[in-house]
Amino acid sequence: MHDASIRPPKLASRVVSIARLVPVATIATLLGLSAGEACASEPERTNLERWVRQLASPELEGRRGEGARKAAGLIVEEFQRLKLEPLFQGQYVQEVPPAPPVEVLGRNVGAVLRGSDPSLAERCVVVSAHYDHLGVRQGVLYPGADDNASGVAMMLETARCLAGAIEKPKRSVVFLAFDQEESGLYGSRYFAAHSPFAVENIELFITADMIGRSLGGVCGDFFFVMGTEHVPALRPWLTEAAAGRPVRLGILGADLLVLNRSDYGPFRTRKIPFLFFSTGENPRYHAPSDTPETLDYPKLTEISRVIHGVTSRAADAPTLPRWNDRTDNPIEEALTIRDVLRTLDANREKLKINAAQGFVIANALRTLDGVAGRGKVTPAERSLLIQAARVVLMTTF
Template sequence: MNRITWRGLQLLILIAMAPMPALAQSDQPTARAPRREFEGPIAVSDVKPHIEHLASKELRGRSHAEGRKAGEYVRKHFEAAGLKPLFGDGQSFFQEIPARNPQTQERYIAGRNVGGVIHGTDAELRNEYIILSAHYDHLGVRGGKIYRGADDNASGVSMLLSVAKHFHNTKHQPKRSIVFLGFDMEEKMLWGSRWFVAHPPWPIGNVKFFLTADMIGRSLGNLPLPTVFVMGSEHSPLVKLALDDVGSPKGLEAARLGIDLIGPVPRSDYGPFRAKKIPFLFFSTGEHPDYHTPNDLPERIDHEKVARISSLIARLSKQLGSQSEAPVWTDELKPHIDEAKALNKICSLLMKANDDEEYKLTDLQKVVISQAVLKTKRIITRGKMSANERKELISVAQVLLLSVF
C-alpha cells in the first residue's frame, strides 16, 4: 500500500471535517427503482476447491516454482472448460514475461500470464473482446513463513475458473469473444498486466471491456458487510447501465464507487487498461487485517460471498458480450449516490465497532467518522450529490484507507 506523509494526512482530515453546504429547499429525495435480485448460477462447491488448492501449504504462496505450478493449474482448468489458447497464434495458453539479470545481463522468464478465449458467435463482433481477469501470484515464503494468499488472490482466481466453466456449460454463447486471463506478477508492480497491454495478441483497441477481481472473499476491515465494491463504472455509461440491468445475487450488495476514492495509484491490474482508456471494472471486498500476512488463510474465506460475486460477474459479462453496443470510455464523471450510501454504512459500522470495543479509534478518527456519517446521511436523504460534496467524500474515503484500515 502506498503511504502519504503525515502533513498530507492532516490536510485530508481537515477537508473531510469541513462543513457541507446546507440543503436547498428544492432538494427533494429522488425515487429509485428497487434493487433487482437473482439466484446465482455459481455455488460454493464451484469456488471452494480452487481456493483451498491455490492457498494450500503445498503451493507455498504461489511464487517462483510454486507460482509456475499455480499457472499450470489455471491452464488445466481453462482447457477443461473448453477455452481455446489465447497466445502464440492460438497455440499456447501461456504468455511468457521476460526479464534481464541486472548483474549478468542474461535474459530469463520471470513469469507467465495464462489466457484462454471463448470465441464470439457473431462474425463481426467476435473480433471485439471482453476480458475477465484475476492475478494468481502471491508473496511466497518470507522469513520462513508461508503467505498463502487465500483472499489475495485465490478468491479472484476461483471466480475466473468458475465463470469459465459456467460459460462452457451454457447453451447460448455471447456474440463477442470472452477472454479469461490469469495474470502473473501482479504483486511486482502489476508487471504481468503491464506486459500484456504492451504485447497483446491483437490490437489493444479491440478490447471493449476489462474486468478484474482482486480479494473478493472477505470484508473491508472485517466489518459485517455483505458487500462487494465495484469500481470504474463512472468511466462508461453503458457499463453503468449494464450493472443496473443485471442486478445482484440474493444476499450480495454491489456498492459502486469511483476508482478515485481509493487513490490515483492503481491497486490492481485495472491500472494498465485504465491508462489506455479501456472501460473497466474492479471488483473487491476490500482490505482486512490479514492482508499480506501469513494469516490470509482458506478457512477465513466467505465462500458464499465469492460464489455470489462470481455469479454477478458471469451475468454481467454475458450481457456486455451480447448487447449491440460496446462500452465506450468517458472522462466526464458524474457523482453516484451509491458512493454516499457505501461510506455511510462503513462509517456507521466503524462507530458501532468502536462502541463495542472491536475497533480502537482515536478521538480525531471518531470526529472525522461521525461527521462523515452526518454528511452522507444528508446526501442520501436528499437523493443526489454535488461535485463538491463528492470531493469531500473522496477525502473521507482516503482518510479511512490510510488511517483506519
Template sequence: MKQNILYSFRVLVLITLCVTEQVFAQAGEETPVPVPVACVRRHIETLASDEFAGRSGASALMAAEYVTDQFEKLKLQPVFAEESFLQVIPGPVDEAGNSTTAGWNVTARWTPAGAQFPNEYLIVAAHHDHLGSRKSGIYYGADDNASGVAMVVEVAKSLIRSDIKLDRSVLFVSFDLEEHLLFGSRWWTAHPPVPLEDIKFVIVADMLGRSLGDLPIDSVFLCGAEHGSGVRKTVSKIPFADTVQPVLLSDDFVGLRSDYGPFRDRKIPFLFASTGQSRDYHTMVDTADKIDFEQVAAISTGLARLIVAIGNQQKAPEWIESPEIDPSEVKAILEICRQIDEHAVEWELTAIQKFFVDQTRSRAERILSQKTITPEDQRWLTRTTQMLLFTVF
C-alpha cells in the same frame, strides 16, 4: 501419510460435488449456469495450500500452470506464440548477461459460436501471485487472490457450458506480479495478444469472499462502472444472489488497487469487483478456512451474467472521461462509516481515527441532504474515502 490420504479424499469429494452441481445446474438454464460452491472451494483451497507456498517465484509458475490446466480442460484457445496460454514476463539481465523470467501471465480465448462481433473482446481477469514464503511462514493469499482466480476459472466454465447466446469473444486472464506494482498486467497491456482497441470491457476481481475490515457487510463493491456508458444501468439489472448485494462505487474512491489500472490508463471501460480488504490482508492468516465460498460462487455467477448482458449489447460501452458520482455511492460510504462506528471499541480506534470517521459520516449525511452533488463535494469524497481506507483499515 494419513494426512495425505485424507487430503486426497477431501479433494475427490469436492471434485465430485463440483461436477454434480454443474450437471444439475445445466438443465433448462437460459442464463449462465450458477457457479458451484464446491468448485470455488476446490480452487481456493488448492491455490492457498502449503504446496503452492504463497505463489511467488517458482510457486507462481505452479499457479499459472494450474490455471493453464483448467483452461485446457475447458478446451479454450491459447492466444500466445506457439499455441501457448502462457506469456513470459521478462526479468532483468543477470550478471552473466543472460535474460531472466520474472513471471507468467495466463490468457485463454473463447469465441462463442455465431458471435456477431467475434473480434471484439471482453476480459475476465484476476491475479494468481501473492507474497510467497518467508522465514516466518507462508503467506497463503486465499482472499488475495486465490478467490479471484477461482472466479475467472468458474465464470469461464459457466459461460462455456451454458446454452446461451453471446455476441463477443471473451479473454480469460490470470496475471502474475500484481504484488509487484502490477507489473504483470502492465506487461500484458504493453504486449497484448489482441489489439487494445478491440477490448471493449474488462472485469477484474481481487479479494472476494471476506469483507471490508471484516465488517458485517454482505456486499460486493463494483468500482469503475461510472466510466463505461450504460454500465451502471446494466449492473442494476443483474441478479447476483439474496446474500450478496452489489454496491457501485467510484474507482476514484478506492484509488489504484489492482490490475484494472493499466486498462483504466488506456481508457478501456472496466469494473473492479471486490468484497474489500479484510483485516488479514497481506498476513499469514489469510487462509482458505476464512473464505465464504458461497459468497464467491454467488459473485462469480453475477459476474458471468454481467458478461452476457454486456456481451450481447449491440453497442459496447464507451469511455466516460469525467463521470459524476451517484447518491447511492455516498450512501455506501455512509453505511461503511456507521459500521466502523459500531466496531470502534473492538478495533481499538484512536481518537484521531474516530474523529476522521465522524467527520466523514457527517459530511456524507450533509451531501445526501442536498439536491445535487457539487464538484467540490465529489473531490472531498474522493480524498476522504481514500484516506479512510489507508488510515482505518
C-alpha cells in the same frame, strides 16, 4: 442461500436433450427463461472452494517462484479441459521477462472462447484475476486465499460456465490470469503493452481482487465495484445482476483509493471501460492468516454469480457503452460511503479507531446526511469525502 439458478433436475435434463433439435431461444421462451438461463449454469460454491483451497495450499508456496509456476500449470490444465483456445499464438502462457525492479520471470496465462457472431467475434470482453501472492518469507507461508485465489476461482468458474453453455457468446471472451500483480502490476502492464491482439478490441475489462471477505471484517454483505464513473450505463447491469441476491452492491469511483490499485490500472490508463470487483481490505490482508478456511464462501459464490451475469450480458449485447472522460459520480456512491462509515463507526472498539479517525468519520457523516437529504453531492463535498475515505481506509486497515 438464495440460488436463482436451481431448476428441477428433470426439466434441466430435457433442456439439454432437446437442445440439438430446437433453437435455444425457442426453448427459453417455452420455459419462461432468458437464453442465458437456458444455456448455462452459474458458478458453484463447491468448485470455487476447491479452487481456493488448491491455489492457497502449501504445495503452491504462496504462488511465488516455483509455486507460481505450478499454479500457472494448473490454470493451463483447466483451460485445456474446457477446450478453450490458447491466447498467445498457440500457447496459453505469455512469459513476462524480468525488468527492474522485478528480477524473476513471470507467466501470464490466457485463453479465449471465440465469439459466435462473425461481426462481433473480433471484439472481446476480458475476465481476469491475478494469481500471484507473497510466497514464503523467512520460512512463513503467505497462502493468499482471498488475495487472490478468490478472484482466480471466480475467473475459472466463469470460464467453465460460458464454455459449457449450449449457446456460445456473440463476442469473444478472454480469460486472463495475471502474474506479478504484487510487483507493481507488472504482469498486467506487460500484457497491455504486448497484447496478442489490439487492446482497442477490448470493449470491457473485468477483474476481481479479494472477493471472499468483507471490508475491515465488519462490512458483512457489502461488495464494491469501481469503474462505472466512466461507463455509467453499466450500473443497471450490475444492479440487475445483483438483484435478489444476499449481497449488497456498492458503487464507488476508483479515485476513492489510490488510483490503479489493481490490474485494472493499465487498462484504465488506456481508457478501456473496466469494472473492478472487491470486498476491500480486511485484518487478514497480506498476512499468513489469509487461509482458505477463513473465507466467506457463500458470499464469494454470489459475487461470482454477479460477475458471470454481467459478463454474459456484455458478451451478447449488440453494443457496449464507451469510455467517457467526464466522470459521473451518482448519489448512490455517497450513500455507499455513508453506510460503510456508519458500519465502521459502530465497530470503533473492534477496529481500534482512534479519536482523530473518529473525528474524520463524524464530520464525513454529517456531510453525507446533508447529501442524502438533498439527493445531490457537490464537487466540493465529494472532494472532502475522498479525503475522508482515504484517511479512514488507509489508516484503519
